[in-house]
Amino acid sequence: MAGSKVLVLGGGFGGVQAAIEARASLDSSHEVTIVDKNRVPHLCGMNPLLIVGERDTDKTGRSLGRLANRGINFVEANIDLIDTANQQVATSEGTLDYDYLVVALGAAYDWDAVPGARNAYSFYDFEYARHLRRRISRLKRGKIVIAAAKPPYKCPPAPLETAMMINWWARKKGIRKDIDISVYIPEPGPLGVAGKEASMRVRKALDQRGIELVTAAGVTEVSAKGREASFADGSSTSADIIATIPVHKIPDIVAESGIANGKPWVPVNNKTLETSASNVFAIGDVNVVPSGDFAIPKAGVFAAGQGTKVGEIIASRIKGSDEPEPYDGVGFCYMAYSGGRSATVGGEFLTDGGPQTVLTEPTVSGMKAKDRFERDWRNFKI
Ligand SMILES: Cc1cc2nc3c(=O)[nH]c(=O)nc-3n(C[C@H](O)[C@H](O)[C@H](O)COP(=O)(O)OP(=O)(O)OC[C@H]3O[C@@H](n4cnc5c(N)ncnc54)[C@H](O)[C@@H]3O)c2cc1C
Known part of the structure; x- marks a missing residue:
């Protein structure tokens, strides 16, 4: 009997772990x-x-070509069309057919959803982050505004972490008294998914560091020169640096494939992460897995965990063995408070009654674990 073809679209957190797990469980x-x-x-x-110079720009990537060592084929190509009826995917390098498909294409950014956002800075994309890094390195005084547009966005702690990193950088440079830092978020409070107590603790941490937090105030517009921003609460501000978090959306090719059934994100069976199309799975930022009043956050740790689960499920279906345990929705993210200390936030998201999460205190060992996480990612361990 001919072997099966497992095709994984997207080589981010989720796709890589799905491929590694499936490959490890299947023969050649x-x-x-x-x-x-x-x-x-x-x-x-x-x-x-x-963006504050604490990481080298040439040490933030990993080459997918290295997956060949593990027996995984890598095709560098733009994916143009997903055709689940004919089990085919059209790419710039030709058409690929599959028996099992994993859609792990992440979230796309809609830079035009907030007029003028293209004129501002951002740290949600590598090239934007490099640009912002250069600008921050030249800053001696002034105001920095971090402004999220609307949920959901990747890694909800990221705007808060970024504000605290800028605070730490400015203190280290001895210019903190000359720098104002504000964070505008669309949610009623920070880290709502982690519960009221955690949210209060984050507010306090920002307050203690002299960082202004404005809630229920998603950014709605940025001026042509990128120096003024307006917000959903009717307020506006001017600043030397405005860094926005763009509106996130499902990639067009995923919407066009029909697997999202016209919804903003791909609905999946929360136990198997399978879409409405048989043997087609959607994992990571591209999907939505409800959790009480929330959804599993768009974060790499969850994408990776879902990838591992889907890799197991596909291998078990190919081998005809028992279906593995259902997906557990467990994961946590790091949130650095400075260059030397990091907290974690996360827990279980598929328990009855919604997320059961914990925000830990920032510690030196937390930062070491965050460093290890980054190394593990570069070595394909996550
Ligand atoms: C500032 C910031 C900080 C973050 N911090 C953390 C953190 O501390 N911890 C954490 O867990 N997560 C963090 N995240 C979130 C994390 O990066 C994402 O949740 C994660 O990358 C999602 O993984 P994924 O596999 O779903 O998609 P992605 O990692 O986005 O991968 C999708 C892949 O699909 C490819 N692709 C898309 N469209 C096409 C196409 N048409 N053709 C070919 N290829 C295509 C892309 O090139 C990409 O490689 C952070 C995100 C940001 C922006």
Whole structure:
């Protein structure tokens, strides 16, 4: 009997772990292939440290070509069309067919949803982050505004972490008294998914560091020169640096494939992460997995965990073995408060009654664990 073809679209957190898990469980008669338009994706989680010079720009990527060592084919190509009826995917390098498909294409950014956002800075993309890093390195005094547009966005702690990293950087440079830092978020409070007590503690941490937090105030417009911003609460501000978090959306090719059933994100079976199309799975930022009044956050740790689970499920279906345990929705993210200390926030998201999460205190060992996480990512361990 011919081997099966497992095709993974997207070589980010989720896609890589799905491919690694499937490959490790299957013999060489079966093919595992990843397609990504970028040979070297970057770890966005490093951006809050990268922009203040705490990470090197040439140490934030990993080459998907290295997956060949593990028996995984890598195709560097733009994916143009997903055709689940014919089990085919059209790419700039030709058409690929599959028996099992994993859609791990992440979230796309709609830079035009907030007029003028393209004129502002950002740290939600590697190139934008490099640009912001250069600007921050020249700043001696002035105001920095971090402004999220609307949920959901990747890594909800990221704007808060970034504000605290800028605070730490300015203190280290001895210019903190000359720098104002404000964070505008669309939610009624920071880290709502972690509960009221955690939210209060984050507010306090920002307050203690002299960082202004404005809630229920998603950014709605940025001026042509990128120096003024307006917000959903009717307020506006001017600043030397405005860094926005763009509106996130499902990639067009995923919407056009029909697997999202017209919804903003791909609905999946929360136990198997399978879409309404049989043997087509959607993992990571591209999907929505409800959790009480919230959803599992768009974060790499969850994408990776979902990838591992889907890799197991696909291998078990190919081998005809028992279906693995259902997906557990467990994961946590790091949130650095400075260059030397990091907290974690996360927990279980698929328990009855919604998320059961904990925000830990920032510690030196937390920062060491965050550093290890980054190293593990570069070595494909996560
Ligand atoms: C500033 C910031 C800080 C963050 N911090 C953390 C953190 O501390 N911890 C954490 O867990 N998460 C963090 N995240 C979130 C994390 O980066 C994402 O949640 C994670 O990358 C999602 O993984 P994914 O596999 O779903 O998608 P992605 O990692 O986005 O991968 C999708 C891949 O699909 C490819 N692709 C998309 N469209 C096409 C196409 N048409 N053709 C070919 N290839 C395509 C892309 O090139 C990409 O490589 C952070 C994000 C940001 C922006």
